[in-house]
Amino acid sequence: MSKFKQQFLAGPYLIWIVGFIILPMLMIVYYAFTNADGGFTFEYITATFASETNRKAMILSLQLGLICTGICLVLSYPLAMILNNMQIKNQSFIVFIFMLPMWMNFMLRILAWKLLLSKNGVFNSILTSLGFERINIINTPAAVVLGMVYDFLPFMLLPIYNSMTRIRKDWIEAAKDLGAGSITIFFKIIVPLTVSGIISGIVMVFVPSLTSFAISQVLGGGQVLLIGNVIEQDFMQGMQWNAGSGLSFVLMIFVIASMALVNLFDKDGEGTAIW
């Protein structure tokens, strides 16, 4: 088959892109910029920051998203280094062990945390039987952050670990020969060479944590209102499609900005290779 004819094999996919990726996005844009009667308006975009509830939810989402991303980064970077430095033959198996929870159903992982943290949950019954105070973090932002970190940690670990495996041992040896100490090696070699992994990790954690609504619903018990929860309520309860679309559009802008950030650093698309 000639190269020209071969291109037509992408035909079904082209239809799919237009029909189920581009068109739906345009629908959001359409609803975001029109009111219930179909007239053009900016009202729903500005409402993101103008309305009290939306602004609070947006700020809380950004806060929790940033905290969650920070914790994930701090936890996974040392782990990635340790995993990468292990001198064991089946290193890939150890990495597999750390990735395994990621493949467990998203809802089940949240269920597990609800079980552990709830008022009469596992942690509290252990604590009371040992004579300690109960901890009451279920239905607070702290529980939501905990759930998010648990859910998204592998998304941070994997890109960082991947970029670390590409650092050749010779380079570090060479630096040592030239008299660099381990701190210099860390800041001058390891960190600069893993920047692309760090950036894709940050985006892959920040985007879902900014936009999640299920975790905050279940672990926050409806008391932690994130921007995702506001959107969900607009669509599923209030039937305010225009308002919901306006918020989704603003979220889309955030996502596009982070995509641009990834493209800037991540030239080989290593961040998306999860398998």
Next chain:
Amino acid sequence: MVKKCASRLYMFLIFLFLYLPIIVLIILSFNNSKTRVVWGGFTLDWYKSCFQDEKIMSAFLTTIQITFLSAILSTLIGTLAAIGISAMKKRQQTIYLGATNIPLLNADIVTGISMMLLFVKFMDLGFVTVLVAHITFSIPYVILNVLPKLKACNRSTYEAALDLGASPLYAFYKVTWPEIRPGVFSGFMMAITMSLDDFSITYFTKGPGVNTLSTMLYTELKKGIKPELYALSTILFFAVLFILLLGNVLPQKKAQRALSKQQKDL
């Protein structure tokens, strides 16, 4: 030595953080006690009632159907697309890959809502809309797994087969397919795991009465936790473990076998 101990300890703590919830779920699934967290003896009752629970079973069936249908269809469309894209000029490729990145990087909630807005214009939300949505977000994983394999292929070999009189289909089957098969396979596995794991997109594109396990769990979780769900999670955990081991170990085993066969032949 201290450093080694510290790093072992650190690994162990993270390991505990990741597995403690799962272990608790598994233990509680065998716990014969209604008050949940107190150990009341070993039982398999929750497994029995889990299989008798109509809600759980219908959600389970829907999940299996959606997962396999979407994985098969997205692998088909995605593989064809990758073959097409690999023949394109650089600029066209960039456009296609850009579009491929959209569902990968976009927030799930936005993807789900955008599709829901489109679907409600043309049809009732239900099984089909969930299926279409799952295919849409699975295709990119297939493409990203197959495309690198295609790029590693040497096109001249394929063209040589054509020159020697092979039909394009035969040449593809004999020359290209063996090269890209691992990529297609891992793309398929990715599609399965992504579809199994999805909650947000399913939640917005499903109609009333259609539930996958994730959305069923969500509604149940808002009400409270039933012990049957522990049993279900345990079963699912081991099912996923099995699929993953199959996906990871099998190709390696095969590669080893091929290698040792080669050595014998030499």
